[in-house]
Amino acid sequence: MTGTSSVNMSRSVAGTVAVYGAFLVLCFAVAATGGIANSYGLSGWYPTLVKPSFNPPNWLFGPVWTVLYIMIAVSGARLVLSPAEDKEPAIALYGVQLALNAAWSWVFFYGQAMGAAAIVIVAMWLAILGNIVFAxxxxxxxxxxxxxxxxxxSFATVLNIAIWRLNS
Known part of the structure; x- marks a missing residue:
């Protein structure tokens, strides 16, 4: 291996690591934003709601979302680093689904608007599906x-709608 190719390979690895790191930061920023909104509803409002029998315990959401955000970050980084052409629609839908992900917590927990949150989560579901299809x-x-x-x-959508129905 020549000195030049070694330097180029180091730059390539560093660039790849930087892209993965940026997507991890992005996804955990979305998580933190949602967490701030969640804290408003979880402290007083959410515990008073009637919930369906299939509502998971609150402690489960943190670990599940942590794993999902890591997978979402890796997916986004892979998509950006892909040599494929015409990946802009998939990247755009990636951004849309993340924005809707952050918005849902604010609408549901902070705004306490379960019906509006159902609309947001259905739009998020469609953006995720579109992201999968286009990618x-x-x-x-x-x-x-x-x-x-x-x-x-999908599960969260059913849960959101069930909670809305039970508390309307």
Missing amino acids: WSKDRVASLLLIPYLAWV
Whole structure:
């Protein structure tokens, strides 16, 4: 290996690590933003709501979302680093689903608007599905990493609607 190719490889590895790091920071910033909103509702309002029998215990949400945010970050980094052409729609939908992810907590927990939160979460579900579909031909692993996220948001959508119905 020549000195020049060694330097180029080091830059390439450093760039890849930087992209993954940036996506981890981005996803955990979204998580922190949602966590701030959650703290408003979890302290007083949410515990008073009637919940369906399938409502998971509160302690489960943190570990599940931590794993999901890591998978979402890896998916986004892989998509950006993919050599595929025309990946802009998938990247745009990635941004949309993250923005809706952050917005949902503010609408549901801070705003205590369960019906509006149901609209937000359905839009988020559609954005995640679109992200999976558009990313499929660009990076299949990036797509597959979002399937557990889609599954959890599917469950969360049913839960959101059930809580809204039970408390309307």
